[in-house]
Amino acid sequence: MKNRIKISITIDDTIIRAIDKIAESNESTRSETINQKLHKDAEIKALVQQDKKTFAVYEIGQICHAVLNAYCISIGDDSYKKWVDLDSQTKEIVINGVQNVIDNPDITPQQHFENWKQQRIVEGWKYGKRKDYVNKLHPNLVLWDELNEAQRMKDSIFINTVKSLI
Numbered sequence: 520m521k522n523r524i525k526i527s528i529t530i531d532d533t534i535i536r537a538i539d540k541i542a543e544s545n546e547s548t549r550s551e552t553i554n555q556k557l558h559k560d561a562e563i564k565a566l567v568q569q570d571k572k573t574f575a576v577y578e579i580g581q582i583c584h585a586v587l588n589a590y591c592i593s594i595g596d597d598s599y600k601k602w603v604d605l606d607s608q609t610k611e612i613v614i615n616g617v618q619n620v621i622d623n624p625d626i627t628p629q630q631h632f633e634n635w636k637q638q639r640i641v642e643g644w645k646y647g648k649r650k651d652y653v654n655k656l657h658p659n660l661v662l663w664d665e666l667n668e669a670q671r672m673k674d675s676i677f678i679n680t681v682k683s684l685i
Contacts, residue, residue, distance in 0.1 A: 576621070580613040583680045587673055594669045598650040606652070612638045620681040628674035629663045635674075636660055 581602050588599040602610070612635060619634055620626055639660060647656025659670055 576614055576617050579681055579684045580610065580617045582684060583617060583677050584613050586676060586680050590673065590676055600652070608642055609652075612642075616677060617681050620678050621685055624682065626678060628671060628678060631674045631678055632663055632666070632671070 584599075584602050584605075588601070591597070591599045600609075605613075615638065616631065616635060619631070623630075636659070639657060642655070644655040644657050644660060646658070646660040647654070648658055650657050659666060663671070
């Protein structure tokens with residue numbers, strides 16, 4: 520037990536000497552140097568927390584995409600690409616969708632669909648009978664009321680998948 524206390528004191532003394540040395544070279548007091556370090560640590564901690572949130576949203580996006588891919592296969596739609604094969608714009612739309620559900624937990628499937636559709640239109644996508652990533656054509660760029668029930672279900676599945684993971 521005494522060894523642990525001595526080691527702890529030695530480390531604390533070493534840290535204090537290092538802070539004093541930094542303070543001398545910066546012509547500041549020990550308390551100013553400690554405050555600067557604590558402030559810097561808080562900034563780093565905030566950045567790490569933000570990175571963790573971003574990473575979590577990205578992971579949830581991957582999971583949502585996989586769930587929707589499985590659902591689409593079950594209804595005979597094999598046009599979904601694997602996550603690794605998606606272009607960055609499509610991944611961004613999925614991630615934005617996740618963030619939108621997190622920020623708006625009461626979002627309806629129709630609102631979610633309208634947000635998705637608007638993002639696609641902004642990126643230059645147009646209505647087409649078959650999904651075509653090269654020519655940016657998509658059969659679901661229609662009014663909500665024109666979607667069949669199976670397509671509407673995708674928005675409910677997406678929202679519920681996000682909610683189950685947050």
